[in-house]
Amino acid sequence: MTKLNQVLIIGGLIRFLIPTLLPQVVPILSSINEISTPINSFKSLQEAFYYFANGIELYDGGINHHPPVLVILLSFVNDLGYPVLSNIIFNLIYTLCDIYITYRLIALNQWYHDQWSSKSGSNKYNDDLIASFYLFNPLIIVTNLSHSTLVFSVLFIIETLHQLLVIKNLPRSMIALSIASYLSYTPVWLVIPLLALMQVTNPDVPKVEIYGRNFGFFLMGLMLFIIMSFLITASWQFFYQCYGTIFLFNKIQPNIGLWWYIFTEMFEFFTPFYIGVFNLYSIIFIFPITLRFTNDGVFAFILSLIWLSFTKSYPTIGDLGYILSILPIFKSSFLNYCKFSIVYIILLIICLILSPIFYYCWIVLGNGNSNFFYSINLIWGVIYLFIMMDLIWAKLTLDYIMDNDIKDKEQIDKLRLTQL
Amino acid sequence: MRLPISVLLLSIWAILFTTSYAEEQEESKAGEPSFISTEDASHIISKSKHTNNWAVLVSTSRFWFNYRHMANVLSLYRTVKRLGIPDSQIILMLSDDVACNPRNAFPGTVFNNMDQAIDLYGESVEVDYRGYEVTVENFIRLLTDRWDPDHPRSKRLLTDQNSNIFIYLTGHGGNEFLKFQDAEEIGSYDIADAFEQMYEKKRYNEIFFMIDTCQANTMYERFYSPNILAVGSSRLDESSYSHHSDMDIGVAVIDRFTYFTLDYLEKIDKDSQETIDKLFDVYTFENVHSNPGIRTDLFHRNVSEVLLTDFFGNVQNVVVNDGDEDLLYISNHDKTGELLKFYDEEPEEQISEGIVNSTNIKTSYQIDFGVENEESSDQIIQVSPTLAKRLGLGTGLVVIGLWFVST
Numbered sequence: 001m002t003k004l005n006q007v008l009i010i011g012g013l014i015r016f017l018i019p020t021l022l023p024q025v026v027p028i029l030s031s032i033n034e035i036s037t038p039i040n041s042f043k044s045l046q047e048a049f050y051y052f053a054n055g056i057e058l059y060d061g062g063i064n065h066h067p068p069v070l071v072i073l074l075s076f077v078n079d080l081g082y083p084v085l086s087n088i089i090f091n092l093i094y095t096l097c098d099i100y101i102t103y104r105l106i107a108l109n110q111w112y113h114d115q116w117s118s119k120s121g122s123n124k125y126n127d128d129l130i131a132s133f134y135l136f137n138p139l140i141i142v143t144n145l146s147h148s149t150l151v152f153s154v155l156f157i158i159e160t161l162h163q164l165l166v167i168k169n170l171p172r173s174m175i176a177l178s179i180a181s182y183l184s185y186t187p188v189w190l191v192i193p194l195l196a197l198m199q200v201t202n203p204d205v206p207k208v209e210i211y212g213r214n215f216g217f218f219l220m221g222l223m224l225f226i227i228m229s230f231l232i233t234a235s236w237q238f239f240y241q242c243y244g245t246i247f248l249f250n251k252i253q254p255n256i257g258l259w260w261y262i263f264t265e266m267f268e269f270f271t272p273f274y275i276g277v278f279n280l281y282s283i284i285f286i287f288p289i290t291l292r293f294t295n296d297g298v299f300a301f302i303l304s305l306i307w308l309s310f311t312k313s314y315p316t317i318g319d320l321g322y323i324l325s326i327l328p329i330f331k332s333s334f335l336n337y338c339k340f341s342i343v344y345i346i347l348l349i350i351c352l353i354l355s356p357i358f359y360y361c362w363i364v365l366g367n368g369n370s371n372f373f374y375s376i377n378l379i380w381g382v383i384y385l386f387i388m389m390d391l392i393w394a395k396l397t398l399d400y401i402m403d404n405d406i407k408d409k410e411q412i413d414k415l416r417l418t419q420l
Numbered sequence: 421m422r423l424p425i426s427v428l429l430l431s432i433w434a435i436l437f438t439t440s441y442a443e444e445q446e447e448s449k450a451g452e453p454s455f456i457s458t459e460d461a462s463h464i465i466s467k468s469k470h471t472n473n474w475a476v477l478v479s480t481s482r483f484w485f486n487y488r489h490m491a492n493v494l495s496l497y498r499t500v501k502r503l504g505i506p507d508s509q510i511i512l513m514l515s516d517d518v519a520c521n522p523r524n525a526f527p528g529t530v531f532n533n534m535d536q537a538i539d540l541y542g543e544s545v546e547v548d549y550r551g552y553e554v555t556v557e558n559f560i561r562l563l564t565d566r567w568d569p570d571h572p573r574s575k576r577l578l579t580d581q582n583s584n585i586f587i588y589l590t591g592h593g594g595n596e597f598l599k600f601q602d603a604e605e606i607g608s609y610d611i612a613d614a615f616e617q618m619y620e621k622k623r624y625n626e627i628f629f630m631i632d633t634c635q636a637n638t639m640y641e642r643f644y645s646p647n648i649l650a651v652g653s654s655r656l657d658e659s660s661y662s663h664h665s666d667m668d669i670g671v672a673v674i675d676r677f678t679y680f681t682l683d684y685l686e687k688i689d690k691d692s693q694e695t696i697d698k699l700f701d702v703y704t705f706e707n708v709h710s711n712p713g714i715r716t717d718l719f720h721r722n723v724s725e726v727l728l729t730d731f732f733g734n735v736q737n738v739v740v741n742d743g744d745e746d747l748l749y750i751s752n753h754d755k756t757g758e759l760l761k762f763y764d765e766e767p768e769e770q771i772s773e774g775i776v777n778s779t780n781i782k783t784s785y786q787i788d789f790g791v792e793n794e795e796s797s798d799q800i801i802q803v804s805p806t807l808a809k810r811l812g813l814g815t816g817l818v819v820i821g822l823w824f825v826s827t
Contacts, residue, residue: 068808076813233803
């Protein structure tokens with residue numbers, strides 16, 4: 001039994017056995033607002049199943065924000081044997097999703113190592129370590145146990161990367177990205193770094209053909225889903241409920257993100273302004289990141305992922321979790337030059353401890369107020385920013401070393417770069 | 421390219437599905453109607469023809485030694501609330517605050533019995549007029565509803581011609597007067613004129629006037645408006661007595677007349693059918709140590725037919741019938757009970773035409789009521805769950821197919 005298989009089995013068993021033996025774990029975790037938001041919660045999915053089974057319009061109520069195709073495909077599972085058997089099958093589905101993601105991460109790790117072993121020394125984390133970074137990441141375990149549909153989104157984003165980089169099948173990666181952006185609105189902006197990545201990995205294909213053809217695939221995939229959703233629900237309500245809620249910030253339940261506080265505590269006069277600014281803020285940085293960092297391909301994509309998670313309308317701790325699990329792939333390159341990772345690791349632990357405490361103080365005990373909880377949200381955002389800063393600086397250091405071909409280890413250690 | 425072709429095929433297939441799987445017609449239920457005769461209905465619905473109940477509970481005395489007057493009023497407040505009158509329809513006027521009086525050994529409480537079983541001031545007491553707001557002028561204004569425009573609605577007696585009002589006064593009184601706040605007094609003519617104004621303005625259906633003071637019966641002798649039933653605790657030149665004192669509080673806690681009223685009312689419930697003459701039977705000389713009086717000449721109904729809940733409660737008796745089923749039955753059956761037919765039975769080819777100009781009206785030949793016929797839905801057509809399932813599954817299969825054909 002190889003180490004990898006052991007890790008996979010233990011990770012799978014955690015995700016399968018805990019909700020099967022303790023079924024109350026799922027609704028409890030689903031109600032914690034750091035873990036699942038109204039947009040991707042499993043409870044609203046179950047509500048959607050009920051609506052669907054009883055012929056009620058899925059998007060009439062304002063609870064369901066899952067896209068119609070997802071609801072219908074998963075309602076087949078629900079119909080199999082509600083409640084016990086379907087819950088077990090859902091546990092199985094989520095377990096298999098995570099194991100699938102693990103395999104893809106291992107493949108990506110291998111690809112990245114193959115790319116880089118020519119340039120620098122070959123050190124990478126072993127397969128089982130990468131798998132354990134993902135499967136034993138508590139943020140991801142908790143997200144998976146709460147059965148939030150973020151897992152499906154993540155699955156398709158990783159699949160996009162995998163198809164593009166490892167298998168080199170561009171249309172499939174675009175289809176995967178269209179599925180991911182159909183499931184939640186945010187990955188749609190990843191098409192920009194992805195197209196740039198395609199250009200970089202296939203330098204011999206003319207630009208227009210790459211961009212045009214693949215963007216066409218992406219649009220076709222997205223249109224297929226949207227038109228089919230329209231046909232299934234016979235109205236455009238789903239568009240407003242699934243995507244309009246996200247970019248119009250319709251739900252202002254507290255979450256681990258940065259924006260809910262602005263909408264609850266600031267004057268309503270400013271709400272349209274804030275909606276515009278926050279959406280623009282989310283989008284506008286993708287372009288410069290892509291332009292600057294595409295030479296190395298994946299880095300732009302990873303930075304865009306981090307940025308989009310940072311400025312997401314309804315983030316969860318799972319977003320940070322899966323970014324942290326992707327980062328070990330880059331051990332052989334710039335991760336060595338990250339200078340202050342201890343800072344944001346400690347910040348992460350502090351946030352995870354304080355956030356539920358302050359929420360409890362605010363909502364249950366009533367002796368705190370929303371400012372307590374929001375301060376932790378701000379620190380959570382700072383973690384993202386620290387990660388970005390660290391990664392960018394590490395990358396620039398690496399670029400400098402590569403460009404000037406500095407091989408001497410002592411020189412590298414003494415290197416102090418400054419920005420001009 | 422393969423993608424547009426697949427989209428086209430999929431849309432054709434979807435339209436075919438839609439046309440071939442139209443909604444099945446539901447059988448209309450021929451329900452039996454539940455009719456009720458007018459006589460039975462009038463037996464069930466209240467004889468007094470009132471539709472809402474109000475209560476005006478006033479205590480008029482000040483100072484600690486008049487603790488029992490506050491206790492009187494608060495006891496009746498509690499009773500009236502218990503029997504169903506909501507706070508929005510009760511005007512509670514407490515002239516002094518004995519619960520928070522510094523001499524109260526049990527601060528924040530008002531008891532009406534020395535066993536201190538019920539704290540009358542404990543939960544959810546809504547006092548409308550407190551302290552020095554309880555004046556003769558305010559009382560008359562309340563009855564006649566002559567206020568400034570900015571007087572709050574919760575402090576007004578918003579009765580109409582279908583309201584039964586229970587008015588209770590307690591305090592220190594005399595021959596045709598009642599003392600307010602130790603400084604002024606209201607006369608029996610004043611109240612009588614106020615009631616006449618209320619009658620002319622159609623502000624009551626029936627009034628039940630209860631007064632527990634010394635020489636109380638003199639207060640109702642001057643009434644001249646119809647539909648007033650009045651009860652007083654003692655005659656001219658007679659005093660009304662307190663029932664007992666609480667040694668720990670130090671003063672008397674309840675008056676005799678009110679004590680026996682409460683004693684009787686505690687036994688009845690919201691749906692009680694007890695008549696008010698049973699209450700009047702409790703008012704004996706042995707109980708109240710004075711001669712209570714009842715004035716019924718202005719009251720058109722027989723006292724033995726008046727329910728206690730007509731004044732103390734807020735019960736509306738209703739006759740329930742199943743409106744939907746009756747309507748359905750009436751619209752689909754004629755008088756003899758035969759099922760009506762509106763059109764001939766059409767074959768199913770008609771249905772595809774129906775989709776072209778489809779709305780939510782089914783091609784039904786009988787009138788159906790139900791949730792599916794909601795016109796406010798955003799949906800263009802009615803998509804059945806099976807159709808939606810097939811479409812969803814089809815989408816999944818198409819995507820998987822595209823996945824495998826793309827290179």
